Amino acid sequence: MATASSQPVYRATTTAPVNIAVIKYWGKRDTTLNLPTNSSLSVTLSQRSLRTLTTASASAKYPAEDTLNLNGKPQDIQSSKRTLACLSNLRALRKSLEDADASLPKLSTLPLRIVSENNFPTAAGLASSAAGFAALVRAIANLYQLPQSPRELSRIARQGSGSACRSLMGGYVAWRTGEQADGSDSLAEEVAPASHWPEMRALILVVSAEKKDVPSTEGMQTTVATSDLFATRAQTVVPERMDAIEVAIRDRDFPKFAEITMRDSNTFHATCLDSWPPIFYMNDVSRAAVRLVHDINRAVGRTVAAYTFDAGPNAVIYYEEKDSELVAGTVKAILGASASGWEGPFYEVLANVTVPGVSLDNIDSRVLDVLKGGVSRVILTGVGEGPVTVEDHLVTETGEIVTK
Ligand code: DP6
Structure with missing residues (x-):
């Protein structure tokens, strides 16, 4: 059996933007699935000013429970139903890839260590949950090499925080209410890219x-x-x-x-x-x-x-x-x-x-x-672009949190 130090650490890192709605989401028709009472539309803001940077990593060497560290502080994710819903949805998608291809490493069975940082002060009172959940979902989707499009992943980010589903894309983004009771059609989609109206x-x-x-x-x-x-x-x-x-x-x-x-x-x-x-x-x-x-x-x-x-x-x-x-x-x-x-x-x-x-x-x-x-x-x-994959990992090759 491999020793703890020889266990590989799998990593993926992404940035995600803040978005500010011009047609506001306000009201839920289902609080568990986080389904809205009306559609909304936002402008994704440039990550040159405001962004969340998140590394998702998985390794057999980590303690059994998934962890999230935000701006240098450990978060209690076990009591955050929203975070747990995102993690279990993403794991299920990875598991179906592993079931279809036995050669894939079984990442779905490994504990996650997620590390996230905002480049703006929390005290500014800017909605950071949108960028935060979008980055979390995008980083894990990258780690798991999921083939789902940003539109499909928005169904998962929505369960973290409604407005987060719109931060998976750049430019001008709509979140459609949808009609299905299971939320399968309550998704975000790009109305126009940033390049359509970059001014x-x-x-x-x-x-x-x-x-x-x-x-x-x-x-x-x-x-x-x-x-x-x-x-x-x-x-x-x-x-x-x-x-x-x-x-x-x-x-x-x-x-x-x-x-x-x-x-x-x-x-x-x-x-x-x-x-x-x-x-x-x-x-x-x-x-x-x-x-x-x-x-x-x-x-x-x-x-x-x-x-x-x-x-x-x-x-x-x-x-x-x-x-x-x-x-x-x-x-x-x-x-x-x-x-x-x-x-x-x-x-x-x-x-x-x-x-x-x-x-x-x-x-x-x-x-x-x-x-x-x-x-x-x-x-x-x-106006700016959607999440960007970067190599600026917040977890080292051996699984330690990078302190800046
Ligand atoms: C006024 O997305 O923070 O910013 O889904 O409960 O996490 P939860 O709510 P959240 O609400 C944002 C409300 C708003 C309008 C908007 O961004 O559309």
């Missing part, structure tokens, strides 16, 4: 929240159970918007894309306010960002910017590269030195901008004060 930019205004928000899983359950507006949103409003925004993306029609994005964020937050007890994710700083975008669009005379908010106060402002000075240049002039983080791969175009793209006389003065006091950090990014 899309996203400015993330990181707003410090005083206390923790209602977690999205819990918040959406309350909304489904108590909001009267909710059913209309899920059944009527979203299906129409899905069709319309796909046309806007196909035509690269920013004003249409922007109006649908802003209205959908507003409708989603309206159903939160209509929940009982009401749920508030946006705060005064978020509302100042809304006002700012409307003031910029009015001053310019066309829609050059669109805001959207997830289950927290951070604002994401979409705009096209050609309008960088008008949108990001104005935000830069307002925030000045009060927000950090302006450097980064998308910043060059703004580095030399010293005057606001839109005169600050056009912006409500209270909005300027609230933003200056409430935005702590800015991340300037844009």
